[in-house]
Amino acid sequence: MHVTKLFCLTVCLLLTGSGSRAAVFLGDLVTHFHQVRGGLYAIDEKTFFIENFNYDGAGITVYVYIYLIGDEVDETGGGIIVNWSSSMMTVPERRYNSENVTISLLNGPETAANLNISNIQAFTIWCEPFELFFGSLILPANVSIPSVDTSSPTAAPVVQHCAQLHDDLQVFWTTNSSHIKIKQCGCISDDQYMAFGISGDDAITFMVGADVVVAWVEQDGVANAVDYYINERQQCRGGEGVCPDTLLSQSGTDDITIIGGGVSDGMTCVEYERSLTTSDPRDSPYLLNNQTQFVAWALGPLAAEEGLRNLALFHTEWPRSGANFQLNFAQGSQCVEPLQCIDEMVCAWEGANMTAMEPTTFFVKIGSSGGLRGYQAITGLSGWGIALYINDTLIPVLRVRRGVTYTFIVEAGNDVNDRPRYHPFYITDSIEGGILLDTPEDRLRKNEQVFAGFDLDSNQPTAAGRYCEHVETSSSGDVATNCSSRLEDYLSTLTVSCRGDESEAAILQWTPDDNTPDLVYYQCANHFHLGWSIEVVNGTDSGMGNITDPGMGNITDPGMGNITDPGMGNITDPGMGNITDPGMGNTTNPGMGNITDPGMGNITDPGMGNTTNTTDNMGNGVQNNTTDVDMRNNTDIGMRNITNNVTGMDMDSGETSSHMMEVWLILLASITSLIVTINL
Structure with missing residues (x-):
């Protein structure tokens, strides 16, 4: 494929996060697909800068792909991947509208970190699955690229240290003489945070008094890193508790400069930097004198409620059982392997x-x-x-x-x-x-x-x-x-x-x-x-679970010849004719002549609570005006089980026996009336 060579040697002054810096303009990206365009600069031998970068975000698995001098510039491969940021290899799948983007070779992988821009022939935005350039630029030859400014807070040594603090949390850092750059990577969701910083006690890992940075990435991809100070073990309110420095009762300053962040394969990473020492008295210094320091860390939920949104709530993971964590920020360490984030479903307990x-x-x-x-x-x-x-x-x-x-x-x-x-x-x-x-x-x-x-x-x-x-x-x-x-x-x-x-x-x-x-x-x-x-x-509410009698609903007569109550035993009277009583509600027996008992008639009993007037047309009174409003703690499924299941309460056994006797008397009277009527 032929790529146009652009030989622009203009030296420009760029305004970056660390102030104004001289940069060399390398040329404009050539657009091939997905509206990729922008001006490419070299800030120093390790740092590209794309001014007004545009991309429609519709590609998949898109990389920054470079070719060294002497390599064949071929879309089918052969180049070297450069990570888009310290936390993401690929170009994010989102739209860019004239945004400024910094890409550091130091972000890796290791092959790229050991290169200089003056060794590079071509810079491309490349889609791996389709082996296509979305944008490309052949770099001009014989360009004088500024060397790395080691005094700049954004300049970092190639050596990056790592500490595994938890199965779901790693922390990376690099330092120079004045600043520390930290990247937190955790297996968290977009409604959770990760936090890391200096312990509140010089002798142990301790949360109260800790100076930490709370980091997270929002659902829309926005990365956050906020300077926190913990002065009490409580929610931040009224300037006290686990609070951002800017919300403390004696307001502090947020001394964190965010570099970037993102989510990849379930892992959230956020990178930021801070001066080793600050003017805020609540900020603890990071020491580079080969002395170990106790650190604090946590994972937890973010508040979602109005007025509290995105404040850190109480941690769900932290150094338990007095576990202490110490780091030497000068010597550092290495993690054995990267995090493996597995989406695990939380198995909630059933509430009581x-x-x-x-x-x-x-x-x-x-x-x-x-x-x-x-x-x-x-x-x-x-x-x-x-x-x-x-x-x-x-x-x-x-x-x-x-x-x-x-x-x-x-x-x-x-x-x-x-x-x-x-x-x-x-x-x-x-x-x-x-x-x-x-x-x-x-x-x-x-x-x-x-x-x-x-x-x-x-x-x-x-x-x-x-x-x-x-x-x-x-x-x-x-x-x-x-x-x-x-x-x-x-x-x-x-x-x-x-x-x-x-x-x-x-x-x-x-x-x-x-x-x-x-x-x-x-x-x-x-x-x-x-x-x-x-x-x-209310007192008569049967929906509470401990007052239950679904209409005396275990008394049925399918076919109107058999009254079956599995709670009363089995009462069967094939001579009853056509008695229909779903739940002892309204009993009508046209097969017995003119016997009509529209209730058995008016028996209303959710749990035998209120029994009122059962008189049939034959003149046989059946337990007139019996009312029991105090059966509220009884469970009667089919009139078989009468129990008291009020949690934490003791009920007098004499009172229980009295209620049981009332129920059986009412029931016996009703049955006797039916039998007398049949015999007549």
Whole structure:
């Protein structure tokens, strides 16, 4: 193929991320396919620059492909691939509209990193599957290319070091006398982050006090690297917690310059650089004196909620069980092999339910959120690594009844000066909670209703007790990541640790009423997303699961000659004629003459709750006006099993026997009436 030679030797001044630098104009790319065009420059012997690069993004497996002097420039192969960026080999499959692009030979592969631009004959944008040039340029001969400026922060040595911090996280770095260039690569999705930096303690790996960079790539391909400082183990709010430097209460500076990033084969990489030392007192220096430094790292979810979007939430992976990580940034190290990112489905635990139709006492504590299988998987919301426990169970759904008073013994932290452990308990219609963190604008947006545990007039919580925490043990991590384990298995690995005396527990009483919505939430007033839902029903609601009698629906008479009740045994009367009673609703027997009992007639019994007037036209009264509104805790499937399954409640056995006797008397009277009628 013939490629036009362009001999433009113009020396230009380019404005790049590191300031103005002299660069040599090599020529304009020749367009072949997919609208590829742009002006190609050499910034130095290792760096190409494409000015106003255009590409429609419609190609697949497209590379920067170079040919050395003396090689045949042939579309069928024989050239050398140059990585598009430090994190991506191929040209991204997206549209470029007059964008400036920097391509460094140092990004690799190794063959390219050891070359100089003055050794290169041709620069092409090449599609491998179809062996086609989308754009190309034969470089001018005898051009004086600037040497690499070693004082520039963008200039990096060829040697690149790597550390494997986790199965899903590697960190690469290069240094010069003034800057460090870092690339984080992780097996994360577009709603997750990876973080790396200097530990908050000189002697161990410690999160609080750590200076880290939180990095991620958004769904549209935009790479992010943000300077963070961790001053408390909590969500960033009001300038405290895990916050970007620019959001701290004593505002700092973001000293990170992002270079680029992308996603390839499930692996996300983001590259950035920073001065070894900065003027921000919260930034820890990177040492190049052959001294090891303790580092901190984490993987976790990004917040998606309005007002919190893309803030780092509590990590799901981090150095567990006191593991310490040290790196020597001067000597470095090498990773054995690249990451292998496998898309694994999260196997969520089944959430717990607690039903209480009678006055009940609930005990509230704080504890671990159970990793990816716990809070986040159960609720579908972004958690913070901790969550509320009710009766030693992680965020159960509570099912309660209007008009019944419930007591909450709250032991989740009452020291307002220890904000990470301060968890006042309240009941609200907000799925977020965290009312103490809301700005006036947040209050207007959420229009939150509070039903217990918080005084809106004084803006103060009323249910904050001593601190009791469900703490993970050494076996908790393995159980939390084992898809065959159950929530109960995980809970059994936890231990409870309390501060203070039992007398310091707070007591909150709440009686849902007609003004209480069907769905509310128990939450922490000082953090977002620590609690879960409460379902509120009326006293006669049979949808709660513990009041069940589908219409006495096991009494059937197919063909109107046989009444069969598998819950009552087998009552069969072939002389009954044509009795139709689906669920004992309306019984009509035209085969018996003029006997009409439109109810057996008006027996309304979801669970034998209300039995009213059964009188037939023969004048035989059958249990007139029997009403039992207190059978609400009984389960009657076919009138065979009468049980009380209110979670956490004890029911007096005498009361149970009394209810059972009432049911059997009603049933016996109805059967006796039928038999008497038949004999007549």
